Amino acid sequence: MHVGNARYVKREDLPQTVPVFPLTGALLLPGGQLPLNIFEPRYLALFDAAMAGDRLVAMVQPAMGEAPDSLRPALSTVGCLGRITSFAETGDGRYIVSLAGVCRVRLAEEVGEGHPFRTFQIMPFMSDLSEEDGEAAVNREELLRVFRAYLDANQLEADWDSVERAGNRMLVNSLSMMSPFGAPEKQALLEAPDLKTRAETLVAITEILLARDFGDSDTVLQ
Known part of the structure; x- marks a missing residue:
């Protein structure tokens, strides 16, 4: 690296x-x-x-x-x-x-x-x-769906051209670092054993946050 x-x-x-x-x-x-x-x-x-x-x-x-x-x-x-x-x-x-x-x-x-x-x-x-850290195993579609739902729920904007150009590794790690989560959640993201697990953890924490702050997460995430 x-x-x-x-x-x-x-x-x-x-x-x-x-x-x-x-x-x-x-x-x-x-x-x-x-x-x-x-x-x-x-x-x-x-x-x-x-x-x-x-x-x-x-x-x-x-x-x-x-x-x-x-x-x-x-x-x-x-x-x-x-x-x-x-x-x-x-x-x-x-x-x-x-x-x-x-x-x-x-x-x-x-x-x-x-x-x-x-x-x-x-x-x-x-x-x-290593450059071989499981980027291909990341569910990019799910990650972007939840990210978009979070932005919409909070009336925020993103540079979607840059997001689309980012590789999975950069996308997962950048979103994890920018996330507005507390210390325990950030430590969990840090300690995730691989990129796929970190992405899944990020999705799960975001869904919990949306459900807590905006009620029905299924409606928000559609």
Whole structure:
């Protein structure tokens, strides 16, 4: 997989340890782009370190039930490795950063004492680096039907030309990242074992949301 100017194919292309940025509700998936506004000193230091090294950061949600402002929250065991592909200073002490998703990772042992941020050993999901990730198995028609129903129910518009041009992988992961779901649902999308399952999970969660907010989901989804 090419991400920015780097190519990640085998385990040796990835580091053994990475700094971790915990953020509730943030979902990064392989191939996706996540913009970030960095202002806390510990995370400014984290991105300083990443920029001086391999430009890789792991996005991880705090574990369910953890206080969002906890200094050292328990973390979800699965996150996503991202490469810094855009970095800008604002002039008022903030960084505006864009992360490009590389692959999901499972957190192992915490290491790297002495930094204001946290660092973990990681076990990458090597299957995420393969171009053969089951795109053909995705029920694209069902996914687009539910997506259209959600937009119609919320009186929203989409660039359908871009949607139609997007491959299944880009479509599923982009819709998952843009989804207005809570942290548990986003973690479920992240941890789906394959693209087909992620698409099915996305459809199921959206149908539940439509039924809850708009009553008869069968009517909305027709």
